[in-house]
């Protein structure tokens with residue numbers, strides 16, 4: 001069952017999602033060669049709490065941090081560490097969730113540390129645009145497959161591949177709710193979107209092949225071929241004529 005949220009519930013999600021957006025915006029300029037991923041995480045946790053929310057990932061299924069920091073061939077769920085130093089040329093994905101009054105917001109973006117290659121820049125652009133394209137499809141009355149298909153078509157038309165093992169998701173009183181939102185699929189298939197549904201849409205795209213291996217820390221998902229990956233995510237509320245991007249400031 002895909003839950004329909006009340007305006008008051010969406011308001012709590014708006015607050016949580018805006019705090020996520022604000023903290024991600026503050027993190028962006030800190031992603032420079034020399035900073036450790038643990039420093040990024042401590043900053044994120046402090047700011048989320050100062051802004052009146054609670055970190056959503058910390059303790060979720062045993063995840064040990066506020067932030068996921070996934071660098072280069074790491075696709076998602078990179079665990080921050082004081083030993084992991086950001087280097088010049090790194091492609092750094094930051095993913096964070098927050099909770100306000102029991103409701104979740106979730107967003108991600110990818111940042112270039114120092115000078116990155118033109119290919120890496122293109123990967124970031126294609127992934128970011130694939131999310132915008134997906135958002136442009138969302139409105140009451142369309143099928144979820146229309147949204148998924150838009151991401152896949154755009155990524156593949158640019159010679160890149162979409163990760164299949166991880167998906168976006170419904171979000172609300174829980175971080176992960178129905179429906180699962182794959183980044184591939186057929187138009188005209190899947191559940192019908194209705195006003196008041198709240199979704200986290202999150203394309204994960206690789207420059208090479210999209211097969212995933214999870215490292216032995218049990219979390220970090222890397223591309224099996226070592227190719228670069230990027231990740232962007234927004235939390236949105238479906239409306240009659242489109243969607244409200246709750247995690248945009």
Ligand code: MF3
Nearest residue numbers: 056057060063068077095106
């Ligand atoms: N945005 C990711 C997701 O929706 C982040 C989850 S990280 C976890 O799956 F630590 F909370 F698992």
Ligand code: CO
Nearest residue numbers: 106200202233
């Ligand atoms: Co998510």
